[in-house]
Amino acid sequence: MPAGFKSIAIAGAQSAIGKAAVLALAATPGVSVLVLTRAVTARPAFLPDNVAHSGIDYADVNATTAILQEHQVQVVIAPLNSFAIMQQIPLADAAKAAGVQLFVPSEFGTVSKGIPDVETPPYLRVKMQIADHLQAIGLPYLRVFPGSFQEFIYPLVGYGVNKKVNILRSLKGDTPFSVTTCDDIGGFVAHVVTHHPLASLANKCFRIEGDRTTLNGLGAILDAPIEKVNDVPVPEGPLTSSFVGELQTLVDKGWLNTETRFVDGDGSGGANALWEGHHWTTLREFLKL
Numbered sequence: 320m321p322a323g324f325k326s327i328a329i330a331g332a333q334s335a336i337g338k339a340a341v342l343a344l345a346a347t348p349g350v351s352v353l354v355l356t357r358a359v360t361a362r363p364a365f366l367p368d369n370v371a372h373s374g375i376d377y378a379d380v381n382a383t384t385a386i387l388q389e390h391q392v393q394v395v396i397a398p399l400n401s402f403a404i405m406q407q408i409p410l411a412d413a414a415k416a417a418g419v420q421l422f423v424p425s426e427f428g429t430v431s432k433g434i435p436d437v438e439t440p441p442y443l444r445v446k447m448q449i450a451d452h453l454q455a456i457g458l459p460y461l462r463v464f465p466g467s468f469q470e471f472i473y474p475l476v477g478y479g480v481n482k483k484v485n486i487l488r489s490l491k492g493d494t495p496f497s498v499t500t501c502d503d504i505g506g507f508v509a510h511v512v513t514h515h516p517l518a519s520l521a522n523k524c525f526r527i528e529g530d531r532t533t534l535n536g537l538g539a540i541l542d543a544p545i546e547k548v549n550d551v552p553v554p555e556g557p558l559t560s561s562f563v564g565e566l567q568t569l570v571d572k573g574w575l576n577t578e579t580r581f582v583d584g585d586g587s588g589g590a591n592a593l594w595e596g597h598h599w600t601t602l603r604e605f606l607k608l
């Protein structure tokens with residue numbers, strides 16, 4: 320039997336990462352899975368019959384603690400929406416009170432450990448606050464940094480808007496960065512928590528990588544012209560040009576790759592090897608090019 324955990328709860332199960340993790344865990348023999356949604360959310364239709372479901376009020380720490388205890392949950396995985404990051408504070412408090420041994424917070428992007436403080440954008444600060452809270456309450460974390468979702472590659476360069484690779488004029492565009500599918504990210508999390516012991520996971524940062532490219536390299540992959548722009552065009556919707564520009568800037572600084580080293584334990588060097596024998600989806604495979 321593998322050395323990992325046997326009882327896992329997932330909050331944010333309806334994110335692409337959460338769904339991939341739930342399906343992988345549900346198919347792992349000897350592992351029980353509990354999906355936590357907000358109380359207003361119905362049991363997600365995709366859940367296999369062997370997955371338990373409970374609706375929670377995130378603010379009600381005692382009630383969530385009781386549910387986690389009832390299911391003897393050992394690990395909480397929380398790929399919550401970026402607007403719901405702070406909901407992880409009461410969730411982590413409940414997990415700690417219930418005796419949970421490991422919490423996998425909603426990171427899943429840019430490296431957030433050891434990065435220079437003055438350059439840290441607000442969307443990363445809140446993720447760092449969660450990591451700090453987990454440390455403060457003595458609940459070990461496992462932080463996973465996959466670079467950009469492959470699903471996010473078109474918006475990252477505004478390709479969907481004008482069929483060009485739009486790169487901020489101020490950037491060189493030659494720094495490698497990691498691009499990983501949500502299926503690989505969720506599958507990786509499910510694999511490591513069920514196959515590796517706590518000592519290998521506790522307070523670790525794992526950088527993973529399905530593939531590697533550069534902003535300029537996307538021109539060749541997408542067979543599209545590079546356009547140097549002042550503002551990256553974004554499609555209609557909630558995504559803002561300033562956020563995408565900020566992300567491109569971090570890509571160019573090397574904050575989304577497996578190599579750039581900030582501090583000890585920041586995950587530089589990569590952790591793909593922990594998913595033994597796995598074929599990681601390349602960007603060309605994902606885009607079917």
Ligand SMILES: NC(=O)c1ccc[n+]([C@@H]2O[C@H](COP(=O)([O-])OP(=O)(O)OC[C@H]3O[C@@H](n4cnc5c(N)ncnc54)[C@H](OP(=O)(O)O)[C@@H]3O)[C@@H](O)[C@H]2O)c1
Pocket residue numbers: 330331332333334335336337355356357358360377398399400401402403406425426427428429465466467468469471
């Ligand atoms: N690296 C990248 O390129 C990249 C791209 C996008 C996102 N991300 C990161 O990946 C993580 C997941 O983001 P996502 O966009 O994939 O998530 P998403 O699909 O928008 O997340 C959906 C989940 O979030 C939960 N949720 C939404 N609002 C909530 C609230 N107010 N309180 C509690 N739960 C709430 C939903 O819960 P219910 O199940 O209860 O409905 C649902 O399960 C985030 O950390 C985000 O920053 C990274």
